Amino acid sequence: MPIREEPVVVRNSRILGGRPIFRGTRVQVEMLFENLAEGYSVDEIIESFPTLDKDDLRAVLLQACEALKRSAPDITPEHEPEAVAHARVLR
Numbered sequence: 300m301p302i303r304e305e306p307v308v309v310r311n312s313r314i315l316g317g318r319p320i321f322r323g324t325r326v327q328v329e330m331l332f333e334n335l336a337e338g339y340s341v342d343e344i345i346e347s348f349p350t351l352d353k354d355d356l357r358a359v360l361l362q363a364c365e366a367l368k369r370s371a372p373d374i375t376p377e378h379e380p381e382a383v384a385h386a387r388v389l390r
Contacts, residue, residue: 305322306322307321307322307355307358307359307362308320308321308322308328308359308362309321309322321350321351321355321359322355323350324348324350326348326350326351328359330344330348331344331356331360332363334347341353341356341357344356
C-alpha cells in the first residue's frame with residue numbers, strides 16, 4: 300500500500316486545542332496508537348469510531364513507521380567497524 304500524499308492527520312487550533320486529529324473528524328490520532336497498544340484490532344477501532352476510514356488508519360500507521368525510521372537515533376559506537384555492528388545484528 301503506497302503512502303498517501305494528502306494528509307490524513309491534521310491540526311486546527313479551533314478543534315480540540317490543535318491536537319492532531321484524523322482529517323474530517325474530531326478523533327484524536329493518539330487514540331489509534333493507544334487502542335492498538337491496548338490490544339484492539341483495526342476492525343475493532345473502526346467499529347468504535349465509525350467516522351474513521353480503514354485505509355486512513357493504515358496510511359497513518361505507514362506514515363508513523365516512516366517517521367520513526369527517519370528519526371531513530373544512530374547509536375553506533377564511534378570506533379566500532381560497520382562489519383562488527385552488522386554481525387552483531389545477525390546473531
